[in-house]
Amino acid sequence: MRRKLLKMLNKNARLSIADLAVALGETEAAVANEIKVLEEEGILRGYKALIDWEKMDHSYVSAIIELKVTPKVGRGFEEIAERVAQYNEVESVYLMSGTYDLNVVVKAKTFQEVAMFVAKELSTIESVTSTATHFVLRRYKELDVPLAVKEPDERGTISLC
Amino acid sequence: MLNYEQLISRTIQEIQPSGIRKYFDIANTMQDVISLGVGEPDFLTPWRIRNTAIRTLEAGKTRYSSNSGLLELRKEISHYLERKYDLSYHAEDEILITVGGSEAIDACIRVLTNPGDEIIIPQPSYVCYEPMAKMAGGVPVILETKAENDFKVTPKELLEKITPRTKILILPYPCNPTGAIMEREDLEAIEKVLHDTNILVLSDEIYAELTFGEGRHVSPASIPGMRERTVVINGFSKAFSMTGWRLGYACGPKEILKQVTKLHQFAIMCAPTTSQHAAIEALRNCDEDVADMIAEYDMRRRVIVKGFNDIGLTCREPRGAFYAFPCIRSTGMSSEEFCEKLLYAKHVALVPGPAFGQGGEGFVRASYCYSIDHIHEALRRTKEFLDELK
Numbered sequence: 183m184r185r186k187l188l189k190m191l192n193k194n195a196r197l198s199i200a201d202l203a204v205a206l207g208e209t210e211a212a213v214a215n216e217i218k219v220l221e222e223e224g225i226l227r228g229y230k231a232l233i234d235w236e237k238m239d240h241s242y243v244s245a246i247i248e249l250k251v252t253p254k255v256g257r258g259f260e261e262i263a264e265r266v267a268q269y270n271e272v273e274s275v276y277l278m279s280g281t282y283d284l285n286v287v288v289k290a291k292t293f294q295e296v297a298m299f300v301a302k303e304l305s306t307i308e309s310v311t312s313t314a315t316h317f318v319l320r321r322y323k324e325l326d327v328p329l330a331v332k333e334p335d336e337r338g339t340i341s342l343c
Numbered sequence: 344m345l346n347y348e349q350l351i352s353r354t355i356q357e358i359q360p361s362g363i364r365k366y367f368d369i370a371n372t373m374q375d376v377i378s379l380g381v382g383e384p385d386f387l388t389p390w391r392i393r394n395t396a397i398r399t400l401e402a403g404k405t406r407y408s409s410n411s412g413l414l415e416l417r418k419e420i421s422h423y424l425e426r427k428y429d430l431s432y433h434a435e436d437e438i439l440i441t442v443g444g445s446e447a448i449d450a451c452i453r454v455l456t457n458p459g460d461e462i463i464i465p466q467p468s469y470v471c472y473e474p475m476a477k478m479a480g481g482v483p484v485i486l487e488t489k490a491e492n493d494f495k496v497t498p499k500e501l502l503e504k505i506t507p508r509t510k511i512l513i514l515p516y517p518c519n520p521t522g523a524i525m526e527r528e529d530l531e532a533i534e535k536v537l538h539d540t541n542i543l544v545l546s547d548e549i550y551a552e553l554t555f556g557e558g559r560h561v562s563p564a565s566i567p568g569m570r571e572r573t574v575v576i577n578g579f580s581k582a583f584s585m586t587g588w589r590l591g592y593a594c595g596p597k598e599i600l601k602q603v604t605k606l607h608q609f610a611i612m613c614a615p616t617t618s619q620h621a622a623i624e625a626l627r628n629c630d631e632d633v634a635d636m637i638a639e640y641d642m643r644r645r646v647i648v649k650g651f652n653d654i655g656l657t658c659r660e661p662r663g664a665f666y667a668f669p670c671i672r673s674t675g676m677s678s679e680e681f682c683e684k685l686l687y688a689k690h691v692a693l694v695p696g697p698a699f700g701q702g703g704e705g706f707v708r709a710s711y712c713y714s715i716d717h718i719h720e721a722l723r724r725t726k727e728f729l730d731e732l733k
Contacts (some may be wrong), residue, residue: 190642194715201715204649205642337712339370339692340380342361342470342699343519 183208187216188225193326195229234329236321242289244273245296247304248314249284259283262309271299282314293317358474363698366683370692377721378692379709382519382666384584386639388621389632392583395624396617405616410608412440412592413619419626420592428551428562430575432594439604440614444549444578444591446607449475451545451574451593452511454602456481460510465496466700467668468515469547481510487702490670493659494523498532505536511543514563517550520699520708521668522661524554530566537572543599544573549591550664552582552633555641560663564594571596574603579618581665582633583625588618640665643711643718650722651709654729665711668696672705674732682707688731689724 183206190197190205199217203210220226235241251262259277266286267275273287286304290296297315305313321329348356361367370376387393411417417434424430432438441447448471452462456479464472465486476483486504488494496514514533516525525533537544546563554560564573578591591614593603607613644661651658651669658669671681678695685691696703711718 186638189638197715201642201646204645207645335385337381337383337385339373339376339378340367340694341382342694343382 183213183216184220187213188220191217191226191229232325232327234321234324236329240291242291243293243296243317244287244289245300245315245317247286247288247300248282248316249286249304249310250312251283251307252309252311253283254309262307265307266304269299269303271296271303354478354480358477361470361698363679363695366679366686366695369683370686373686373690373692376686376690376692377717377724379711379713379718379721380692380694381712382710383586383712384581384636384665385712385714386584386636388584388588389625389629391628391632392585392621392625396621399620400617404620408440408613408616408619410613411438411604412614413616413623416440416619416623416626417592419623420594423626424562424575424577424594428560429565430562430570430594432575433597436597437594437600439593439600439607440619441578441591441593441607442611442614443580443589444547444576445471446611447576447578447591447593447603448472448545448547449478450603450606450610451576451595451599452476452481453479454599454606455511455543457510459508461506461508462511462513463501463504463509464513465515465518467494467518467521467696467703467706468513468699469519470699472513472515476511482508484509485700485702487700488521488523489702490659490706494518494521494668495525495529496533497529498536501533501536505540505542509540509542511545512537514544514546516546516548517554517560517663519550519664520666520694520696520703520706522659522664522666524560524662525563526558527561527566530561530563530569533563534566534568538568542572544569545576546573547576549576549578550581551577553637553640553665554663555637555644556660556662574599579622579625583622583629584636585618585621585625588615588621590614590618590622640711643713643715646715647709647711647718647722650718654722654726656725656729667709667711668706669709670706674729678704678707685725685728689728691721691724691728 199210199214203213253259254261263275271288271290273289276285278285288296300313300315417438420438421432421434452475458480460481461484462476462481463484463486465488473483484504486500544563551560564570564575574593574595576593579585647667648658648660656669658667661667674681678697682693682695694708696706
């Protein structure tokens, strides 16, 4: 049930244990236990809301920062990646193939704040050789979910087919 | 002043419009309705299918196709039916692309029916068979399937309905609205009954992809001895969420398909070309999209069935299509009364069972082409309604 359970939670983390149990044909206790085990094993890492902040008055600014870094002997990119990940401003850190090394998503209240964070914090890290900042102007789809205006159900209320 | 009544064909005038039109009108105009009333997928057509259609439009592929449909599509259908249902049809002369499954059913009935021929229609089932039979001059013979038989056609019931005038047996499985399916042994028993007759089976398999639980959909045509007496109807609406594309097909013995194609040629010319190109993509590259949709339907199916049983409306496990068919006899109401009162009191829209034939009395149809949250809300309101009856 592991894979199926994860797939369902990935789509909708708010499904109740009761629904998950019915859908999987398992007992509620078994499902609850499996979730606990998945959490303990570090496979299930969290449950977060997907928010379209643009619709709020106080929105965030985010940017994708491309970092080129000199890997450390022995530890490769691990050390620098872990260090970058420490900042509260950093939403995600990925090691990339291609023309740069680390992809860092940074979020702050204003463009200015993001720019200052990059200038003062990221670019001053010793092994960072260059940065390129790309501001996010608009989000169209996030975690599989299109953020466009929700279309009303065009199907009507009732039909025989 | 023209006398329209005199103008309009008597056959058409005698066909009664659905008796629950009034209930439908109320439901469709009411605000904040939580509906489980629509038998149409809530998923959009997978993007790769839509994108293929766009590309063919850009490339200007907008002419008529051959009357039977694009050969490329018929070949894909042939492969698909073999791969999925162990069926073997020649793309060249045993497959016809139609405007939805509906056109295929209509055309087949008209091709086979002489005035007075009897057409056995199991009910509860989708509403088109009876009027189509009448329009073709045939005589509908209703076979009421029973809840205790899981709404299957049993050999005994079938035998009772067969007369020397019987021409067609409709097999509408997986079934709208009951969710019933016919399993291999059920179909083998039907084969035995039909064995020495000259009766043709029109097998409407539009919900074939949507079969849940153990085992896949079994087509009657795959049963030994049945291929020669079966026309298989299928289409893209339900399985690929392609309702508005209007695309279906009929497969069967070439002697019959030739005549169905002739009728189609005069009445329709060909199915929409854009839809045909889209359908090629659907069959070639969308197994995963279909599997995802089926997994989602299956989850909802389990939740809604348990939900109805929990609130005291006995609901058998539907094995196919996307409908639950709970029994409402415990309320002491008729199906229509139940639906109307529930609609007025709690703004929940269900379809009364008898809309699909008198055998549906005592049941209501609940579609699960809706999100889990939506289904829960409908169940919650229905429970409130039931509690207030006590």
